[in-house]
Amino acid sequence: MQAKTTPLSIDGHNWKEYTLTNNNGLSVSFLDFGGIITSLITPDKNGKFENIVIGFDDYKDYLNNENYFGALIGRVSGRIANSTFTLNGETFQLPANEGAHHLHGGPVGLHSVIWQVELIETATSSGAVLYHTSLDGEAGYPGTVRYKVSYTLTNEDEFIIDYEAFSNKDTILSLTNHSYFNLSGDLKETVLNHEVKMNASQFVELDEELIPTGRLLPVTDTVFDFTNGRKIADGVHSDDPQNKLAGDGYDHFFLFDHNQTDNVIVTEEKSGRVLRVKTNQPAMVMYTANSVDDSLKLKEGQSAKYLGVCLETQSTPASLKYPNFPSITLRANEKYHHTTTFSFSAQ
Numbered sequence: 594m595q596a597k598t599t600p601l602s603i604d605g606h607n608w609k610e611y612t613l614t615n616n617n618g619l620s621v622s623f624l625d626f627g628g629i630i631t632s633l634i635t636p637d638k639n640g641k642f643e644n645i646v647i648g649f650d651d652y653k654d655y656l657n658n659e660n661y662f663g664a665l666i667g668r669v670s671g672r673i674a675n676s677t678f679t680l681n682g683e684t685f686q687l688p689a690n691e692g693a694h695h696l697h698g699g700p701v702g703l704h705s706v707i708w709q710v711e712l713i714e715t716a717t718s719s720g721a722v723l724y725h726t727s728l729d730g731e732a733g734y735p736g737t738v739r740y741k742v743s744y745t746l747t748n749e750d751e752f753i754i755d756y757e758a759f760s761n762k763d764t765i766l767s768l769t770n771h772s773y774f775n776l777s778g779d780l781k782e783t784v785l786n787h788e789v790k791m792n793a794s795q796f797v798e799l800d801e802e803l804i805p806t807g808r809l810l811p812v813t814d815t816v817f818d819f820t821n822g823r824k825i826a827d828g829v830h831s832d833d834p835q836n837k838l839a840g841d842g843y844d845h846f847f848l849f850d851h852n853q854t855d856n857v858i859v860t861e862e863k864s865g866r867v868l869r870v871k872t873n874q875p876a877m878v879m880y881t882a883n884s885v886d887d888s889l890k891l892k893e894g895q896s897a898k899y900l901g902v903c904l905e906t907q908s909t910p911a912s913l914k915y916p917n918f919p920s921i922t923l924r925a926n927e928k929y930h931h932t933t934t935f936s937f938s939a940q
């Protein structure tokens with residue numbers, strides 16, 4: 594097990610990059626800026642180590658990271674419709690950063706703050722704890738919130754992201770990570786041939802502005818049915834209006850049935866890589882990089898539409914309007930706890 598720290602000077606900003614490496618040679622690198630995961634190196638079926646996440650070539654591009662590559666997302670992941678919500682009878686107005694809506698914590702979300710990082714090594718894992726505090730009223734939200742996010746790479750080839758938070762007032766909170774996975778290795782091809790298996794029998798309908806309508810749709814007989822495994826290409830080539838409005842792909846909130854060991858299994862045949870996701874969260878937004886264009890310079894070359902898939906385990910801000918959805922309310926002094934484990938193998 595090994596942890597390494599590299600000081601960086603990016604456009605006058607002093608950042609640090611940390612690399613955790615396990616005994617099998619897998620490694621994950623991330624920044625204190627936004628907790629951004631810059632690379633994740635795992636072996637394919639032939640033992641070839643390659644990067645399986647999207648990351649910028651020039652780190653100063655993370656200062657304008659419109660796609661949220663690799664970043665921690667909060668205070669609330671997803672869209673808060675019309676940038677407003679009511680809690681305990683009080684209405685809060687948040688800054689809008691996508692049309693009228695508030696996306697991924699707003700203009701200065703957790704993706705763009707400097708986290709305090711402490712490296713922690715044990716006999717079986719290499720890890721780091723990232724700390725940050727958001728002040729009461731900051732970014733429009735009530736409550737001073739203290740976060741503790743742990744990144745742990747184990748010798749069982751698991752990468753665990755564990756989020757804890759406490760607020761001194763009732764507030765809303767829903768954290769996630771916005772890594773774009775691509776199991777082909779070094780971004781050799783898009784994720785269209787990735788197969789996703791997921792125990793979700795319902796997903797949330799979106800309107801044209803990607804705001805949940807409040808309707809839960811059954812996946813049965815649609816390209817949203819991943820219960821027996823399905824290629825991402827199915828949703829890209831689909832005529833389903835839900836795929837069309839998302840930019841020809843998936844950008845949807847899937848509710849887990851929580852009836853299997855893994856919530857999600859992603860497989861890429863050529864490399865043999867398999868990614869298993871297990872979470873205590875009620876759901877996941879699966880986003881297939883429908884808005885990523887070819888203008889960005891990545892570590893391995895130019896970006897492209899569908900070059901990665903985000904597996905954003907979380908709850909949903911739609912619950913602010915529709916009480917039948919999993920809540921994002923965090924009561925004063927109660928613990929917020931989200932844990933998601935990504936397990937890597939090759940076959």
Ligand code: FUC
Pocket residue numbers: 659660661671803844878880884903905
């Ligand atoms: C995802 C999507 C959004 C957005 C963003 C970059 O979470 O839900 O539509 O494009 O990430």
